Amino acid sequence: MRCWQPYGLNAAAKKFLEENGFLEEIETSKCPHCGKTIASGLRLKHTIYINLERGFYESDAMEEWTLKDGRKARRVEDFCVWSSGPMTFDCLEIDGQKVCQWTPEEASAACGEEISGPDDGEELPEDVLDNDVN
Secondary structure (H helix, E strand, O other), X not given: OOOOEEOOOOHHHHHHHHHHEOEEEEEEEEOOOOOOEEEEEEEEOEEEOOEOOOEHHHOOOOEEEEEOOOOEEEEEEEEEEEOOOEEEEXXXXXXXXXXXXXXXXXXXXXXXXXXXXXXXXXXXXXXXXOOOOO
């Protein structure tokens, strides 16, 4: 069975966002009687984009975070290899530059297979290229 195996962001990207992302205050609890906020918290300011024509992970900007310096960090595909289905590894893109990219060692540890880099893996079968896979 072929299936998509998304691995998302690596630990370095998550740490970068924790340290450099803009935190916004959010309401976590309201008084049931008066409606006043009685508890709040912080979260990274973040937007998810969905391209309804092409699917959730097919848009140019899958997710976007606002950084403390006002710039945007976008989640983009770092690379994709094939192993009975596409395995996608994401990274951050800031000012058009990919940052916090996966190393071959990180990718291999995450998926349990030896991956030497973005060009590793089998070529995509013709039926995948033709979008005929169910």
